Amino acid sequence: MQLAKQLFQVKSLDYCIRSAEIQDAAQLEKVRLLIDGETENMDRERGEAYLNATAFKRLIEEDAKSSCNIFLVAEVGGQIVGFSRCEGNELKRTKHQVEFGVGVLKEYWGYRIGRKLLESSIHWADAQEIKKMNLKVLESNEKAIELYKNCGFEVEGILKMDKRLADGNYYDTVVMGRIR
Template identity: 65%
Template structure:
């Protein structure tokens, strides 16, 4: 599904959020690798589970009533993205899994928050009843952001990730149910 582009201005930084298109695939492939290397908040280390341009094209083409891929753009440069991915399994048609990432140099400009809000608006508009996500226990800003937008902790995956410091960290499983 394609959403109408939306413009934002935060701390004198102007950017837009729009649906990803096929021509974004190569950029998104490279951006994913870069973001994975900038933070341990992601599941992957730089280069792991690499998705090439053709793979990104396939993901973008899968957008439907249960999946959407959004990008944040500054001066024609993609600086972040989010993905809501659903399934065609009948028992799971009501929900999507959400993920978001933003280049570290653009943290603090509400790009992640606005990608989240646009994803929530999309999900609500197409009848999605539940959004789920996983977040590293040390990512306190993200956890608070998700709570402010109606997500609640549904569980904890204890000692779920081994980070570079040699310590195991837990993953927080969160969900948001569409208000009736």
């Protein structure tokens, strides 16, 4: 599915949110690798479950054709600084829902880029008559949890000891959902 480009200015930073395009694949490969290594908020460490440009091209092509997926990017001055994706499926019992994920380069935190990616995804999901959006977030990512709550998501459960981080300790994952 495709989304029209949206322009934003926050704290003198101009950026746009738009659908991912084939020519974004090489940048996405690099940006995802950077985001995965900047914090422990993501599911992966840097280099794990690596996607190269070819894999991103396939993903972008598939999502553009699908009515139950959307892949968005945040762009500043021609450079991708973040992305989000909603992934659904065509199974009769679960095609009413999508899984949401987001990542923004740490340098660009505080400009509401993650919020705009989320709001754009919610708007898309509502237009597609998707009844439920799901996501998972690390318990220690309090800012993200607050953002999700402010956008209508509710805590649906906790996955105990779900992630082991660099400090050697186990952390819970918060499962959240938004029902339209």
